[in-house]
Amino acid sequence: MLVLLDHADSGALRPSALELITLARSLGDAEGVWVGSAPVPLEALAGLTRVHRVAVPYDEHLASAIDEALSAAIDATGASVVLLASTFDNKDVAARLGVGRGAGVVTDADAVALEGGRVVAAKTVLAGTWTTRVEVVAPLAVVLVKTGSVPADEPTGGTPEVVEHTAGATHATGLVEVVERTERAGTGRPDLASAQVVIVGGRGTEGDFGPVEELADVLGAAIGATRVATDEGWIGRDAQVGQTGVTVSPRLYVGAGVSGAVHHRGGMQSAGTIVAVDIDPDAPIFEIADFGVVGDLFTVLPQAAAELRRLRG
Amino acid sequence: MRIVVAVKHVPDIQADRSLADDGRLVRDGGDGTLNEVDENAVEAALVLAEQVGDAEVVALTMGPPDAVDAVKRALQMGAGSAVHVLDDALAGSDALGTARVLAAAIRKVAEGGPVDLVVTGMAATDGLTSLVPAALASELGLPPALTQAVEVTLDGGAVTVRRELDHADETLRAPLPALVSVSDSANEARYPNFAGIMAARKKPVTVWSLADLGVDPADIAPRTRVLDAAPRPPRADRVLVTDTGDAGAKLAAYLVEHKLV
Numbered sequence: 001m002l003v004l005l006d007h008a009d010s011g012a013l014r015p016s017a018l019e020l021i022t023l024a025r026s027l028g029d030a031e032g033v034w035v036g037s038a039p040v041p042l043e044a045l046a047g048l049t050r051v052h053r054v055a056v057p058y059d060e061h062l063a064s065a066i067d068e069a070l071s072a073a074i075d076a077t078g079a080s081v082v083l084l085a086s087t088f089d090n091k092d093v094a095a096r097l098g099v100g101r102g103a104g105v106v107t108d109a110d111a112v113a114l115e116g117g118r119v120v121a122a123k124t125v126l127a128g129t130w131t132t133r134v135e136v137v138a139p140l141a142v143v144l145v146k147t148g149s150v151p152a153d154e155p156t157g158g159t160p161e162v163v164e165h166t167a168g169a170t171h172a173t174g175l176v177e178v179v180e181r182t183e184r185a186g187t188g189r190p191d192l193a194s195a196q197v198v199i200v201g202g203r204g205t206e207g208d209f210g211p212v213e214e215l216a217d218v219l220g221a222a223i224g225a226t227r228v229a230t231d232e233g234w235i236g237r238d239a240q241v242g243q244t245g246v247t248v249s250p251r252l253y254v255g256a257g258v259s260g261a262v263h264h265r266g267g268m269q270s271a272g273t274i275v276a277v278d279i280d281p282d283a284p285i286f287e288i289a290d291f292g293v294v295g296d297l298f299t300v301l302p303q304a305a306a307e308l309r310r311l312r313g
Numbered sequence: 314m315r316i317v318v319a320v321k322h323v324p325d326i327q328a329d330r331s332l333a334d335d336g337r338l339v340r341d342g343g344d345g346t347l348n349e350v351d352e353n354a355v356e357a358a359l360v361l362a363e364q365v366g367d368a369e370v371v372a373l374t375m376g377p378p379d380a381v382d383a384v385k386r387a388l389q390m391g392a393g394s395a396v397h398v399l400d401d402a403l404a405g406s407d408a409l410g411t412a413r414v415l416a417a418a419i420r421k422v423a424e425g426g427p428v429d430l431v432v433t434g435m436a437a438t439d440g441l442t443s444l445v446p447a448a449l450a451s452e453l454g455l456p457p458a459l460t461q462a463v464e465v466t467l468d469g470g471a472v473t474v475r476r477e478l479d480h481a482d483e484t485l486r487a488p489l490p491a492l493v494s495v496s497d498s499a500n501e502a503r504y505p506n507f508a509g510i511m512a513a514r515k516k517p518v519t520v521w522s523l524a525d526l527g528v529d530p531a532d533i534a535p536r537t538r539v540l541d542a543a544p545r546p547p548r549a550d551r552v553l554v555t556d557t558g559d560a561g562a563k564l565a566a567y568l569v570e571h572k573l574v
Contacts, residue, residue: 008480014480061481061483062457062458063447063457063458063460064457064458067457087479088435088443088460088461088478088479089478089479091442091443091444091447092446092447092457092458092460093447094444095408095409095412095444095445095446095447095448095451096447096448096451096457098408098409098444098448098536099409099412099448099451099452100451102536103536104536104537105408105409105442105444105536105537106537107441107442107443107444108441108442120540124545125332125440125441125542126330126331126332126338126439127326127330128545129330129544129545130331130332130542130543130544130545131542131543131545132332132336132539132540132541132542132543133539133540133541133542134336134537134538134539134540135537135538135539135540136536136537137535137536137537137538138536138537171454172450172451172454172455172456172457173456173457173458175456175487175488176456176457176458176459176485176486176487177485177486177487178483178484178485179473179484179485179486180482180483180484181481181482181483181484182481182482182483183480183481184480184481184482193479197573218574219568219574227497230498231498236477237463237477237498238477238478238479238480243436243438243441244350244435244436244496244497246479251573252568252573262326262327263326263349263438266326266438266441273571273573274548275564275567275568277560277564281555286553288548289551289553290548290550290551290552291551291552291553291554291564291567292551292552292553292554293553293554293555293556293560293561293563293564294553294554294555294556295555295556295560296556299556299561300556300560300561300564301561302561303559303560303561303562303564303565304561304562304564304565304568305561306561307561307562307564307565307566308565308568308569308574311565311569
């Protein structure tokens with residue numbers, strides 16, 4: 001079983017990678033695949049038996065370069081299962097493995113098991129309203145696991161052995177020129193996709209995310225937004241939670257001024273606890289909220305933040 | 314220049330959607346619509362065609378008889394002609410099978426003149442796998458990675474896309490022919506006007522079967538199988554309060570009581 005180790009250019013592991021390692025180790029012997037030239041944080045990867053570091057002849061961020069790197073590791077190990085974090089970039093990688101190697105691909109899985117030698121993944125579909133279990137019938141299973149589905153254990157065990165590989169060059173990949181790439185600096189808050197607590201601001205904020213930020217400070221939360229908020233330019237598009245944005249599965253989701261359109265619900269409905277604060281009593285988000293407040297977020301959120309600070313002393 | 318825009322007919326996300334006993338999506342509820350992001354794909358294709366001048370936009374879809382509505386919408390928006398791949402053997406196709414069929418259809422379109430650009434939406438609201446664009450590019454041997462575009466420009470026989478990814482912003486450029494998938498932030502899709510709706514009635518929709526495309530149904534057999542599917546139970550013990558001055562404090566108490574802070 002191989003795990004793709006997503007990382008920043010600095011070599012810092014994405015939180016999702018640690019979750020995948022935990023998941024893979026619960027299923028059996030796990031090996032990592034590290035694409036590119038960034039330094040490998042071996043201590044953080046304890047528990048993996050090996051890390052396959054693959055040099056690629058192209059920009060290492062291109063989906064096809066990552067696909068080639070995984071292919072090299074699959075050839076070297078004979079792996080029959082590949083786990084990746086379920087991001088849009090990794091979906092491109094998985095699609096290429098599907099075409100190039102005949103893999104069966106499951107996206108957005110929230111659990112993975114081996115049953116009778118076959119990979120079975122659980123996932124929610126139709127904007128979180130149905131749950132399904134999907135079996136991969138091809139010899140190679142590529143499963144994209146939703147970040148936040150599996151709590152990461154602290155790394156334990158021996159340091160993995162590093163095995164060096166070089167991926168082949170393909171004509172099509174060589175045609176793509178990376179004109180510009182800028183990795184965004186962190187926001188100082190937890191990573192949205194993997195955060196345990198997420199606060200989302202919607203139309204009701206009218207562009208003022210002050211109350212959202214204040215409560216996020218108290219809760220140590222990541223901040224997300226609805227498509228209306230990102231379309232209005234109130235916050236960057238990378239903050240968009242929903243079907244075409246980031247999918248979140250936090251322990252606690254707080255929607256502030258979020259009506260709960262289907263696009264948005266598809267990206268957050270698997271949250272553990274859903275809290276909603278909105279002025280409109282008919283907002284659809286109240287149909288799925290565990291705790292709903294019909295009220296003005298500009299008074300409710302600051303009061304909640306103040307009360308939480310008081311309770312903590 | 315010829316641009317193929319691939320579109321999908323999906324159940325309306327505002328309607329009650331369900332899975333049948335075999336785990337397949339119920340597609341004959343009668344409330345289908347053009348997949349939302351595909352409107353952005355059609356818009357992108359039309360704008361590029363307008364910029365280039367002398368360009369033809371072909372709308373392509375596959376699916377059951379109702380799926381023709383997706384290409385009809387594209388024709389109303391301004392596409393010049395359409396192709397509908399219709400075959401009983403398509404039922405239950407997965408994303409990778411879909412990509413193989415669309416690739417065969419695009420090759421057949423190219424028999425009538427080269428296809429320079431393929432445009433798709435980045436996701437369909439039914440399956441939401443987002444696998445088809447990259448798989449289709451791979452099937453066609455086109456440059457990879459031009460997905461999730463928020464901006465697409467054509468110049469000098471090359472396509473340039475700007476992408477806003479989870480952790481980075483990126484600009485990629487590749488020579489034509491190429492495939493791009495666009496995000497819903499790429500543009501504001503036009504509504505068909507009356508003239509467009511009238512003109513669409515006269516535009517041709519070619520129907521092809523798998524045999525016409527030379528695709529063996531065995532080649533598109535799904536590689537995954539749904540074992541079981543069930544609607545999620547509604548959340549229990551839900552609380553709804555109307556703020557009378559202390560809802561913030563109640564919210565704080567709820568979070569503490571449920572050990573969420």
